Amino acid sequence: MDVDNVFHMTGGTGRTSYTNNSSLQKKASDMVKHITLETVQELYLTTTPKTLGIADLGCSSGPNTLSIIRDIVEAVQTTSHKIMVPPPEFQVYLNDLPTNDFNSIFKSLPEFSKKLNEERKDGTSTTSPSIFIGGYPGSFYGRLLPNNCLHFVYSSYSLHWLSKESTLTQVPSALYDEKGNSVNKGTIYISDTSPKEVSQAYLKQFQEDFSLFLRTRSKELTEGGRMVLILLGREGPNHVDRGNSFFWELLSRSFSILVSKGVVEEEKIDSYDVHFYAPSKDEIEEEVRKEGSFQLDRFEMFEIERNEKKNNNESPGTTVAMTVRAIQESMISQHFGQGILDDLFEIYGRLIDEEMAKEAIRPITFVVTLRKL
Numbered sequence: 001m002d003v004d005n006v007f008h009m010t011g012g013t014g015r016t017s018y019t020n021n022s023s024l025q026k027k028a029s030d031m032v033k034h035i036t037l038e039t040v041q042e043l044y045l046t047t048t049p050k051t052l053g054i055a056d057l058g059c060s061s062g063p064n065t066l067s068i069i070r071d072i073v074e075a076v077q078t079t080s081h082k083i084m085v086p087p088p089e090f091q092v093y094l095n096d097l098p099t100n101d102f103n104s105i106f107k108s109l110p111e112f113s114k115k116l117n118e119e120r121k122d123g124t125s126t127t128s129p130s131i132f133i134g135g136y137p138g139s140f141y142g143r144l145l146p147n148n149c150l151h152f153v154y155s156s157y158s159l160h161w162l163s164k165e166s167t168l169t170q171v172p173s174a175l176y177d178e179k180g181n182s183v184n185k186g187t188i189y190i191s192d193t194s195p196k197e198v199s200q201a202y203l204k205q206f207q208e209d210f211s212l213f214l215r216t217r218s219k220e221l222t223e224g225g226r227m228v229l230i231l232l233g234r235e236g237p238n239h240v241d242r243g244n245s246f247f248w249e250l251l252s253r254s255f256s257i258l259v260s261k262g263v264v265e266e267e268k269i270d271s272y273d274v275h276f277y278a279p280s281k282d283e284i285e286e287e288v289r290k291e292g293s294f295q296l297d298r299f300e301m302f303e304i305e306r307n308e309k310k311n312n313n314e315s316p317g318t319t320v321a322m323t324v325r326a327i328q329e330s331m332i333s334q335h336f337g338q339g340i341l342d343d344l345f346e347i348y349g350r351l352i353d354e355e356m357a358k359e360a361i362r363p364i365t366f367v368v369t370l371r372k373l
Helices: 023-031 033-047 063-082 102-107 109-122 196-220 244-260 266-270 281-291 316-336 338-358
Strands: 051-057 089-096 131-137 150-156 221-233 294-303 364-372
Touching: 023 033, 023 063, 023 150, 023 316, 033 063, 033 150, 033 221, 033 294, 033 364, 051 063, 063 089, 063 109, 063 150, 089 102, 102 109, 102 131, 109 131, 150 196, 196 221, 196 281, 196 364, 221 294, 244 266, 244 316, 244 338, 281 294, 281 364, 316 338
Parallel strands: 051 089, 051 150, 089 131, 150 221
Antiparallel strands: 221 364, 294 364
16 A cells, blocks of 8 residues: 555544544643753754754644644744844744645644734744744655754654555565465454564564654754654563554454454455554664664653543543544555444444453653754
8 A cells, every 4th residue: 555645644624533633642742842842942042043944744734733833933932032132033844745634734824823923922022933834745754855954853643654665565575475465364463463573574664764764854954953753652572562552453353343244354454554663662762873863862751641531521432543543544444445434433442441441551652852963
C-alpha cells in the first residue's frame, strides 16, 4: 500500500474526524508543553535570530495544529521583551503527507491571528507578531526544506509511523514467505504468536526511518538548532505488553470477530500490517548516537490517564476507539472497504472497556529533545 497517497488523519469536522477525536494527543502535548517552550526560549536566548524558522512535522489538522504554534510565538515574544530586543519574524513550516487536510488549517488562520492579537494585551508586546505560515506536503523521511532554514523542529505523535518505503508492506519481505504468504497470521502487529522475524523487521524499518529523519533534519537545521519529538514508545525490550502494542492486539481481535461473523475474509487480515512501531528508549538513543548529528539533551517517559469520560459521557474505550479510527480510517477503508468501519470500532471500543475494567492499559509516551551539533 502506498502510504504517502493513502494515509492521513480523517479530515473535516465530522463525528469521526481527527478534529473531534484528538483530545488524547492534545492532553499529551500539554503535559510536556513546558519542555517545548523551555527549549524554544533557550534556543532564542542563545541565538536571537531576526527570523525564527519553526517546523511542525506531522502537523495533521484540527485545533492542535496551530495551538502549539501560538504558544511558541507567545513564549518567544515574552523572552524578547525581557531581554529588550525586537521580537523576530516567524517563518512557520507546517508539514504532513499530501493527503492531509491542509485546507482546514488554512481556514482557521484568521481565528489563529485573532487569538494571538487578543493575548497580546498582557503588555509583553506592542505590535502584532510577523508570522509567515506555509504548508509543505511530503514525507518527513526525506528532505523537505532548504539547508539551514530551521531553528526549531517540533513533531508530536508522528515518528512512530513508519515510512512509505516500509519493507513491512512490500512482498517479499520479512513478514512474508517466498510465496507471498504472511508469516504473521491473524494479527496486524507484533503479538505473542508472531515469529521473532516480525519484531526484527519492524525494528529494522524503524532504525532506517529514524536515522533518515535525523540525517535530513540535520541539513535543514542551523547549527545549535533544537528538536522536540513526542512519540509513542515502550518501556523495555519486550514488544508485547499492556502498553501501545496491546491496543493493536485488541484491534486484531476486533477484526477476528468480524471474520467469525463472515464480514471480513481471514486472508485480508493476514495481508494487513500496521505501519507503526513503538521503540524503546535504548533503540532511540542508539540511533541518535549512530547517526551523530545531534546531542540528546533530554529524554522523559510518561503515561496518559485514559479513564476519563468526555463531555458526551462516552466510555474510555469508545474515546480511544474513535481516536484510533480518526488515525487509521484511511488505511483500513482502503484495504477492507468502508463498510466495516462502524462495526469494527464499536467492537473495538467494547473490548477496550472490558480490558480496562480488568487491568490498566499503560501506553507509554516519550518526549525527546535534541540539539544539532
